[in-house]
Amino acid sequence: MEADHRAQVEELLAGYRRSREQLGSVHRTLATITESATSADGLVTATVGAHGQLTGLVIAETAYRTLRAHELAQCVVELTAKAATAAARRAGEALAPVLPRDTDPEALLRGTADLTAAEREPADDVETFENLSWIQTGRKR
Secondary structure, eight states: OHHHHHHHHHHHHHHHHHHHHHHHHHHHHHHHOEEEEEOTTSSEEEEEETTSOEEEEEEOTTHHHHSOHHHHHHHHHHHHHHHHHHHHHHHHHHHGGGSOTTOOHHHHHHTOOOOOOOOOOOOTTOOOOTTBOSSSTTOBO
16 A cells, blocks of 8 residues: 555656656746848848847948938838747747646646646536435435
8 A cells, every 4th residue: 555655656756757857948938049031132130039028129320321311210110020920920839838738838838828727527427415314314305
């Protein structure tokens, strides 16, 4: 009997260690994700991290002569959004293996995922005591 419990505990610990290592791997992968987007004319490149934060911006010297300030600003915003979308997709792909089956990884990263557990219906063969009286043990009301 004690050996059975010990084996169960060892099995649970092994599962925990596997899950922890898998989560560590996902964390390391997320930390390395970067995506870049470059304007069609090649004058502006925006680079973002896994969460869409701007980590780099390269603007060619000629961009200041070619683009007006509002055009350059709009270009930066659009490129950042494009790169952020690609980074979110990659981050979602990295997260998917460690999430429950019906969880949308990109929605989770955006903070819009529905994480409420679906309520399960009780099985028909589950014994209930709702029709028993505590005064008359074993007798139905």
